Amino acid sequence: MTTYLAPTRDMRFVIEELAGLDQLTGLPGYEEATPDLVEAILDEAAKLAGEVLAPLNKTGDTQGVHLKAGDVLTADGFKAAYQQFVEGGWNGISGAPDHGGQGLPELVLAATVEMWNAANMSFALCPLLNAGATEALKQHGSDALKAQYLPNMISGTWTGTMNLTEPQAGSDLSAVRAKAVPEADHYRLYGQKIFITWGDHDLADNVIHLVLARTPDAPEGVKGISLFLVPKFLVNADGSLGPRNDVHCVSVEHKLGIHASPTCVMSFGDQDGAIGYLVGRENKGLAHMFTMMNEARQKVGIQGLGIADRAYQQARDYAKDRIQGRPLDQKSGDRVAIIQHPDVRRMLMTMKSQVEAMRAFAYVMAADMDLAHKHPDATERQHRQARVDLLIPVLKGWCTELGVEIASTGVQVHGGMGYVEETGACQYLRDARVAPIYEGTTGIQAADLVGRKLAMRPGCGDGGT
Amino acid sequence: MGVADSLVRDPNAAAVASKNYLMLTGFVCGGWQMARAARVARAKLDAGEDPGFHGAKLATARFYAEQILPQADALLKIVRSGGSSVLGAAGGAILNAGHEEAPPLRF
Ligand SMILES: Cc1cc2nc3c(=O)[nH]c(=O)nc-3n(C[C@H](O)[C@H](O)[C@H](O)COP(=O)(O)OP(=O)(O)OC[C@H]3O[C@@H](n4cnc5c(N)ncnc54)[C@H](O)[C@@H]3O)c2cc1C
Numbered sequence: 001m002t003t004y005l006a007p008t009r010d011m012r013f014v015i016e017e018l019a020g021l022d023q024l025t026g027l028p029g030y031e032e033a034t035p036d037l038v039e040a041i042l043d044e045a046a047k048l049a050g051e052v053l054a055p056l057n058k059t060g061d062t063q064g065v066h067l068k069a070g071d072v073l074t075a076d077g078f079k080a081a082y083q084q085f086v087e088g089g090w091n092g093i094s095g096a097p098d099h100g101g102q103g104l105p106e107l108v109l110a111a112t113v114e115m116w117n118a119a120n121m122s123f124a125l126c127p128l129l130n131a132g133a134t135e136a137l138k139q140h141g142s143d144a145l146k147a148q149y150l151p152n153m154i155s156g157t158w159t160g161t162m163n164l165t166e167p168q169a170g171s172d173l174s175a176v177r178a179k180a181v182p183e184a185d186h187y188r189l190y191g192q193k194i195f196i197t198w199g200d201h202d203l204a205d206n207v208i209h210l211v212l213a214r215t216p217d218a219p220e221g222v223k224g225i226s227l228f229l230v231p232k233f234l235v236n237a238d239g240s241l242g243p244r245n246d247v248h249c250v251s252v253e254h255k256l257g258i259h260a261s262p263t264c265v266m267s268f269g270d271q272d273g274a275i276g277y278l279v280g281r282e283n284k285g286l287a288h289m290f291t292m293m294n295e296a297r298q299k300v301g302i303q304g305l306g307i308a309d310r311a312y313q314q315a316r317d318y319a320k321d322r323i324q325g326r327p328l329d330q331k332s333g334d335r336v337a338i339i340q341h342p343d344v345r346r347m348l349m350t351m352k353s354q355v356e357a358m359r360a361f362a363y364v365m366a367a368d369m370d371l372a373h374k375h376p377d378a379t380e381r382q383h384r385q386a387r388v389d390l391l392i393p394v395l396k397g398w399c400t401e402l403g404v405e406i407a408s409t410g411v412q413v414h415g416g417m418g419y420v421e422e423t424g425a426c427q428y429l430r431d432a433r434v435a436p437i438y439e440g441t442t443g444i445q446a447a448d449l450v451g452r453k454l455a456m457r458p459g460c461g462d463g464g465t
Numbered sequence: 466m467g468v469a470d471s472l473v474r475d476p477n478a479a480a481v482a483s484k485n486y487l488m489l490t491g492f493v494c495g496g497w498q499m500a501r502a503a504r505v506a507r508a509k510l511d512a513g514e515d516p517g518f519h520g521a522k523l524a525t526a527r528f529y530a531e532q533i534l535p536q537a538d539a540l541l542k543i544v545r546s547g548g549s550s551v552l553g554a555a556g557g558a559i560l561n562a563g564h565e566e567a568p569p570l571r572f
Contacts, residue, residue: 009518013502013505013518013522014502017502017505018498018501018502018505346532349525349528349532350532350533352525353499353525353526353528353529353532353533354495354529354533356499356502356525356529357495357496357498357499357529357533358495360495360498360499360501360502361491361494361495361497361498364498391490391494393487394487394490394491394494395491395494397484397487397488397491398487398488398490398491398492398494398495399491401488401491402491442484442487443483443484445487446483446484446486446487447480447483449483449486449487449490450472450473450479450480450482450483450486450487451476451479451480451483454469454472454473455473
């Protein structure tokens, strides 16, 4: 079995020296995020990641998930681990304090997200998607919806999903066809969504789907898409769970990696229509989604970083022990560990140095997100936000592409043993491979950077500079 | 005129270059942070603080500068070559070759 030791010393170096934790502790709401508290949080998170989540990574990979009588069953140990995750308050560490979160900076969250993903990327996807759904609801939901759903989503007792993709609508969401028909104080949803991560599972009591769909008289294209909240179990006025809603997982995909993360085909409205509630305004669904996209893309970028570090840790361990060949200038004598060979060392350093570069870039971005939200000076907030908007596609695209490359280098360091499943090195490569695809492919990130973000720079595209 | 500006002017050429431009920006942003890390590490070393840790930070930044960052130069060269080898007739010739019996794809 392979271990994972969260590099907390390296993380603190970046948090304190490069991302400027001291700038954040001066901001309203972040007063408690002192270096001591952050160190304590990272140490606790490292324990959960190393002792609870990492040991389940391989069993999750081999067992996968199973659809039984309409319910998705997760791999052994995941339910208990998730329980521990929720009880430790990890889901809500950056959540809004008025809904039960701890309100810590994105910067601290970034380090924990790295740990969860390095330890067990399949597991980490569940809170990752929940965070996106929570953010969308927090920003655009009515007070009534927020009061009813946010506290349980922030604690993690319920988990959120993002239902965007349909067979004909992937990169191009303007082609979304799911329907939402108004009825009394709610809507009835009909249609099929595919590739829905953690779309159904047995870790939490309820699953809260955020769904893109069209109302009957909506205009064509992106301007006719609305956002709805569709709970798996309807919620009674007193907060208790009511009847099962008409939304079901009809199959789970067999995929290259992240086997323990259910990727679901979701069917809405097979019987009398799935009851859903409008989030934000009609026809503004895509615009509402965009406001949480930076956070989601940042976290997927961090997945690339996390998995790369895990691959590095394992490759370094292996290279210390594997005996093969002799140094170039010795024809006889003891054979040496492969870490003595310059090319193997170069591979390991390529992994390590890029992990550190990605971490520094990702955490600095996270601190910029905090400053963009909370800096007292409006110009400074704008400046930080502009930098985040410009560089998030780079963070997402670059870190996820490097994640794959570094995991592949990890396989290479192992030689033939890298290609057999026993060592675990190839699981990282298989798991890492999805990150450049979902949450907007690298091609879409690149188009966003060059086509939209550069074009929006002042002085660009109008003959300036 | 900078690379960014020429990309904005010709959307199709920009679309050809954009992935390489993104990776270039990534390597440079990584280098930007590694340089900052090196500066902090140097100061800590001079102050005699945890030489093992900070010495490794400095060495890692140097490795990145010498063995990783130069990829950005190659990517810049690719980005500067524009999109004409992909767009139009040239690109069509590549993807149509071997499929002469089918109606040609036009770009
Ligand atoms: C494991 C997994 C989990 C997922 N989880 C979720 C989820 O929880 N919720 C959800 O809604 N979706 C989810 N997705 C879907 C995911 O977001 C889409 O697969 C992704 O956005 C790409 O869409 P697509 O598969 O339709 O590919 P396509 O859009 O068909 O893209 C195919 C290729 O064409 C390129 N391309 C397409 N359009 C353009 C363009 N305009 N310019 C340049 N290149 C272009 C793409 O970059 C790609 O290389 C998941 C997918 C996977 C594999």
